Amino acid sequence: MRFPHDVPVLTDGTVTLRAHRPDDALGVLEQCVDPLSRQWTTVPVPYTRADAEAFVAERVPAGWAAGAWAFAVEAADEDGHGRFCGTVELRDEGNRRAEIAFGAHPWARGRGLVERALRLLLEWGFTERRLRTVVWWANVGNWASRRTAWRLGFGCDGTLARWLPQRGDLLDAWVGVLHVDDPRGPRHAWLRAPELAGERVTLRPLRDGDVPRIVEACSDARTAQWLRMPAPYTEDHARAWLLQTREESAAGTAVTWALTERDSDLLVGALNAFAVKPRREAEVGYWSHPDGRGRGLMTQACRLVVAHCFTAYDAGGLGLVRLHAGAAVGNTASQHVLEAAGFTRVGRERRALGLGDGSLADCLTYDQLLEEHGEGHGG
Ligand SMILES: CC(C)(COP(=O)(O)OP(=O)(O)OC[C@H]1O[C@@H](n2cnc3c(N)ncnc32)[C@H](O)[C@@H]1OP(=O)(O)O)[C@@H](O)C(=O)NCCC(=O)NCCS
Secondary structure, three states, X not given: OOOOOOOOOEEOOOEEEEOOOHHHHHHHHHHHOOHHHHHHOOXXXXXXXXXXXXXXXXXXXXXXXXXXXXXXXXXXXXXXXXXXXXXXXXXXXXXXXXXXXXXXXXXXXXXXXXXXXXXXXXXXXXXXXXXXEEEEEEEOOOHHHHHHHHHHOXXXXXXXXXXXXXXXXXXXXXXXXXXXXXXXXXXXXXXOOOOEEOOOEEEEEOOHHHHHHHHHHHHOHHHHHHHOOOOOOOHHHHHHHHHHHHXXXXXXXXEEEEEEEOOOOOEEEEEEEEEEEOOXXXXXXXXXXXXXXXXXXXXXXXXXXXXXXXXXXXXXXXXXXXXXXXXXXXXXXXXXXXXXXXXXXXXEEEEEEEXXXXXXXXXXXXXXXXXXXXOHHHO
């Protein structure tokens, strides 16, 4: 395809996709020296005005001839003047497949403009270029990109270790696809951990700053034994676990909270509702930092998690009808927490739990139904 003659103008009334022009160079420069662009894309560092001019005058036109269909994104600023908002692109991969790529000018972020631009781009690709499958790649940790892809209907099909090149390194990559016949909206809920307040405890989302406390808690002998933690438990383990909890939330399969005492921000435990099956059930799990034991904090926190899980989805809860949990025979503290939070012991799975010392323990299984919640201890 020839540039700019064959580049269509696509608009939804708010956002317009069009061929790049020489006067986009300043916007391209501002975008490419921005820290987020540097962190999450392969823009050269340093990036100069000459690089930006070459991008609009040479790279984009050459790309159109070679199957890299890049559009400038334009939208009106506060005064109603059209301004450069970034670049969105489909890269032809043959066999009616393409890769999607996008980057926003810092001014344009957080306004929903990129999502609009990508919807226009995808519909053009699926109809005019007759694409069947579009693939999305992002460096692991690029949550703005992942959420954008999720909104558009992409799945996140997994992580490829050391796959995406960036300035000499190979970085872990998320990958997902959107097919021509897929719905163009989220495939599943993206769960969040709302703040939950009890009389003596607060549950809040986990933060990077919790890493040292997570290391302390998971290095503790009791936690290591009952939950079979890696030993030694390092900051890398804690960071990997934090990433895992965020990925599970994004995939709609778990919600994880930090437990703190009401008047403090210091983590004294963690709880989660995991293996979520929407509208049905989840499993509840937890561990306490040694500072948080022996004062009934986990029991109160577990009740808050149970209440959140049984609260209707439209009212901000998970809208589940059943919760289940397990505790090793011998882990009396955990059994007590479950019973005090309204769970009923329903069975025993023999030799089902691997412990820190390498032994296998029987697992006592518990569950709780929506209709039981609020009766007795659960409320
Ligand atoms: C990716 C990008 C184009 C998205 O633009 P945008 O949609 O205008 O950006 P937003 O700031 O609105 O972020 C999109 C969503 O991600 C969310 N998000 C951003 N950072 C997040 C984080 N660290 N954790 C969780 N969510 C995050 C935002 O809250 C927003 O969610 P919402 O849709 O519910 O409001 C823009 O962030 C960008 O230019 N990044 C640098 C280039 C890049 O990463 N390109 C993609 C390469 S794969």
